[in-house]
Amino acid sequence: MSTIILGSMLLIHYVLSAHVPFLTPVNYLFNGMLVPNAIFLLLVLALEIVYRRWPNGMELATVISSILTSHSYFYFIHDSYDTLPIILIFPLLISMMYFKKRYLIITLAMCLIAMVALYVQPGRYVKxxxxxxxxxxxxxxxxxxxxxxxxxxxxxxLVEKLDQSMQSEQELLVQTIVMERMTKIDPLTGLHNHKSFHEYFAQLLEQYNRSPFPLQLAILDIDNFKQVNDTYGHWVGDIALKQVAACISKHITANAFAARYGGEEFVVLLCETSEAEAYASIERLRKSIALNPVAELNRRPVTVSVGLHAVAPGETKAYCFQQADHALYESKNNGKNRTTVQ
Known part of the structure; x- marks a missing residue:
């Protein structure tokens, strides 16, 4: 801005200095160019300091600086050009940038006061x-x-409409997330459901077949669950299911995936752990479930039988599940509340 103003004033001086008496080097170059431009550059320097030290006051400082800039040009060279008062529009344009009515109104008042004060001075005849x-x-x-x-x-x-649009979009996104969660999460236990498990297991097997990594599948089944429902009622059975699910969530690592497969059956996928580590992890989980009594079962705990299978290259999802299921039946047939590796 300083360059544009300085260039325009030099052009005026070059074109008209020979024909207009008041455009003398001392009067015009010093009062009309050097002084107001120096004030402008000092104001820019002050704004830079405000921006670095007090960024929260940058808006007000910019508006005030624009008013002082226009007033300085107006004061020093208003006698040279009849159209110069139009420079007072400059701070109005600056104040519009922040979309605040109070800035605009205050700027308008200060510009009008400055203009009237410059013309209506004591001892000066107002033509x-x-x-x-x-x-x-x-x-x-x-x-x-x-x-x-x-x-x-x-x-x-426009901002209000944009806010409403964004709010509607956020509400739709939340609804989508909730609906997606409802399709993948078991509402009783909070674990992933049957559908979610099969989708995730299929993705894992794809990755495994491209680049093998340790992967184990465990199937957990609550022992004598039908007897719990028949003796204490289905609502107690639901409590037992939720307690087992909470225990599973507590003990699995970040690299594991747990789901309620159906009824009283749960599945856990363990990644990035060796067979020995996976077995030890499942055993800790099984023992933890057995050591947590259910208040509604007269403080008796429920137990789970587990079948564990380590995935090998080339195995399909159905085969892996079949092997873990066979291991589960062996645990059931050998006394329950145990883990069998297939």
Whole structure:
């Protein structure tokens, strides 16, 4: 901005200095160019300091600096050009950038006061041309301010519509997430459901076949669960299911995936652990379940039988599940509350 103003003033001096008496080097170059441009550069420097040390006050400092800039040019060279008062529109445009009505109104008031104060000074005769200029420039400033208020009002309406649109989009996203969760999460236990397990297991096997890594499948089945339902009621059975699920969630690692497969049966996929580590982890889980009594079962615990299978290259999802299921039946047939590796 300083470069543009300085260049335009040099062009005026070059074109008109020979024909206009007041464009003398001392009067014009010093008062008309050097002083106001120096003030402008000092204000820019002050704004840089404010930006670095007090960034929260940057908006107000910028508006004030724009007012001081326009007033300095207006004060030093207003006698040279009849159209110069129009420079007072500059701070109005700056104040519009922040979309705050109070900035615009305060700026308009200060510009009008500065313009009137410059023409109506003690001991100075106010000519008719001055009054006409005050009226015309004042009207232009008012029109600019009204336009600015319209822009601010319109921007607020657009922001409100944008907020409403974003809120609707967020609500739709939340609903989508909730619906997706409902299709993948078992509502009783909070674990993944049958469908979610098969999708995840299929993805794991794809990765495994491309680049093998330790992968084990465990199937857990609550022992004598039908007897619990028949003796204490299904609501107690639901409590036992939730307690087992909570124990599973507590003991599995970040590399494991747990789901309720159906009824009283749960599945756990263990990744990035050796067969020995997987067996030890499942055994800790099994023992933890057996050591947690269920209050509604007269403080008796429920137990689980487990079948564990280590996935090998080339095995399908159905084969892996079949092997773990065979291991589970061996645990059931050999006394229950135990882990069998197939």
């Amino acid at each position: 008719e041309e001055d009054l006409i200029e005050i009226i015309i420039v004042g009207s232009i400033l008012f029109c600019a301010a009204m336009t600015g208020l319209g822009v601010i009002h319109r921007s607020h309406a």
